[in-house]
Amino acid sequence: MTAVPDRAHPRPDSVLLRALAADLDAADFRSEPLRGLWGEEADDALARGLREPILRAIAGRDDALATLGLLWVLGMPQPHRAVEWAVPRTGVDGLVELGLAEADGPDVVPLVVIRPQSFVDADGVGEWWIASDLDEVALGTSLPADHVLGVGGASRTLAELVIPAPVERALDLGTGCGIQALLVSRHARHVVATDISERALAFAAVNARLNGVHNVEFRHGSMFEPVEGEAFDLIVSNPPFVITPRVNDVPEYEYRDGGLIGDALVEQFLRTAPDHLTPGGVAQLLGNWESRGGVDGLDRARSWVPEGLDAWVIQREQLSPLAYAELWIRDGGTLPRDAGFTRLLTAWLDDFEAREVTAIGFGYILLRRPVDASRRLADARSAPATGSATQGGWVPEPVEGPSTPEPLRRFETVTRPVSNLGLALLAGLVAHDALADGIPDRLLVAADVTEARHHLPGDDAPSVIELRQGGGFARTIGVDPALAGFVGACDGELTVMQIVQALADLFEVPLADLWADLEPRIRRLVEDGLLLPADAAE
Structure with missing residues (x-):
């Protein structure tokens, strides 16, 4: 993949983000109003990567909600005058200052997408505005290696997985766009959110301030390095667990690839997390594990858990090497019709064959440190x-x-x-x-x-x-x-x-x-x- 030039990170300016939140609120920029604007069928089509139904449904609309929907949900340039009218408190200059858009002649060009994400927890129903990098629908091409992902299926799965209990201190390891840190902040007094990606941390900080969340602290670093010597009542993680061949011409996406061979990252997490749990503390994460060399993946995961620790591992599905490779090559925006697809597929299959991998399991992991x-x-x-x-x-x-x-x-x-x-x-x-x-x-x-x-x-x-x-x-x-x-x-x-x-x-x-x-x-x-x-x- 061609190297992508460094991009400016979004800037978490609290004053401007409060103004933007007020503008989004005034325009009723929420899930249900947007779905009502362009219809359920068009909304469902967007989840499949189709934006034409939305464009047809709101053709000719120039109200604030339609302008913001096109700008932030679809990631499409909009007329300068329409955007200025839709965000009067922030203004186009404010969006540029935040690093969320740029002015290009008569148009405002979005540099990110911002999408409403609803949630339900023990305290009730709510909704966040979540900013992330432009996706493949907006870019029209495969994703850059430093892409910051928005809220996807894995994020929603982890949110459903987390035990809804109040805690004093929580850790979101590999926070990405920050969605888990925001959700955990609702029942934790203090949250530490870490990521190896400076760009992801910038997005997470923007999202916290945009949604008025102030009890999250952001730290840069790999795995548990940023919290050395600290312990938490709750650790949540959607880590970069995707198994990727370590070959020079295979892209390593920061949001999903931990840079290790096979499932070593999940193994490292299971062996290390107990040192950062308080007595009775719980760690919950998503992960992959390989069936390899005649040993079942769940048995391999069992061997990684330290003695005396409570462990509950649930395998939700198991894929063949071919199905797994195809899934994650597509996830990066490369489709079978694209020139590089066969090369990437060959690299994945060669890697699995060399390490005698016969299947890859995916599921949930819960660890609990016993009381003293x-x-x-x-x-x-x-x-x-x-x-x-x-x-x-x-x-x-x-x-x-x-x-x-x-x-x-x-x-x-x-x-x-x-x-x-x-x-x-x-x-x-x-x-x-x-x-x-x-x-x-x-x-x-x-x-x-x-x-x-x-x-x-x-x-x-x-x-x-x-x-x-x-x-x-x-x-x-x-x-x-x-x-x-x-x-x-x-x-x-x-x-x-x-x-x-x-x-x-x-x-x-x-x-x-x-x-x-x-x-x-x-x-x-x-x-x-x-x-x-x-x-x-x-």
């Missing part, structure tokens, strides 16, 4: 006695000494849609903690759980019994009559052992044998949120 050892010991000392099952009843056994609860280790593939992902992950952590001292004394079936029984024609007994979860991960779990009977009796009134004893009598099996069979499966139903501790459900 002294607290764990105190919790263990106050834990109730454990016990063992006998045919005659439940016999308590003394605790032999303080022990550390087993860390959470979940590495799974979940391809079905997940509703309220952040809340579902939080519920999983809470359930894991609730099981630290054993299965709670009383359990209650979650309100979204239903049971389905399948019978073969003429059979009285079901051949298949399934528990189905309506929310969260929407899991479907096959159970046998004993476990189905246990779940059906979990009304929060009977104790776990009362139910198991009754089932042992019903099925005429020793209590110890039935408990040994049911106990791990009951734990899993609690972990998955199908069964809830009765006191927590009240």
Whole structure:
């Protein structure tokens, strides 16, 4: 790719950005008014890279909203007089001073796009104005290597992933245009946002000031270098995890390429992040991992997590080397009809073949640092006695000494849609903690759980019994009559052992044998949120 000359970065002038925010607000420059201006079909077409439907829908319009939509959403030059009228507080001179546009004769030429991005979190519904570099639709060509991406699918996925809990200090590692830092700032007292790209940091600072966010601090540097020696209650990251062949003529986009070989960047993050988490602190990120040399990608990711750390890795999809290469070559704006496509595809496939990569997984990673050892010991000392099952009843056994609860280790593939992902992950952590001292004394079936029984024609007994979860991960779990009977009796009134004893009598099996069979499966139903501790459900 031809080298792109250095470009001036946007400038986060607070006074001018407050004026611009007032102009955008006065023009009602928001998602719904824009969608109403040019129609749903044209709006959806823009997401596919087509802007002609919008141009046809608003042909002849010269009001402020239409002018700003063409200037900022489509990235098209607009008449100087129309822009001056649309942003009277900022003026064209102000846009030029901010580095967002330039005056070119009778026209104002946008240097960035600014698009409204709506969001929903625990505090309600809101919307940001997010500035980023002109995309391939506006440029009409492939992207420059220092391109700062706006809000894409990965950004929205990470936003859904983050656990919605208030924290004191948060870190957004690899902030890009700053969207995650803005979202996290709504429930963090202080946010540090870092990036290896000075241009990205400039955009992130512009976006924070444009949206009136003042509790975010921006720092330049790679990975955890800018926060050496610091710890955070929450770390979020959409890191530059894309696997790219390290060949001279393959472009390395700052927003997606970390400069390392294969999935080494994700490995480095998992090995390093725990050092920057406070006790109980959580790190959440997106990532890729390779199945390589006969070792499954999830197993490789498991080996990167330090001992004693809680880890939950969810693989959402797995691509072949060919599908992966095509996806990211297109992402850079190079299409199969373009001259360089075959050369780039060959470089990607040669790299995967040389490293024996057979598949590339994509998904979500959650890490949590355990609370400090002294607290764990105190919790263990106050834990109730454990016990063992006998045919005659439940016999308590003394605790032999303080022990550390087993860390959470979940590495799974979940391809079905997940509703309220952040809340579902939080519920999983809470359930894991609730099981630290054993299965709670009383359990209650979650309100979204239903049971389905399948019978073969003429059979009285079901051949298949399934528990189905309506929310969260929407899991479907096959159970046998004993476990189905246990779940059906979990009304929060009977104790776990009362139910198991009754089932042992019903099925005429020793209590110890039935408990040994049911106990791990009951734990899993609690972990998955199908069964809830009765006191927590009240």
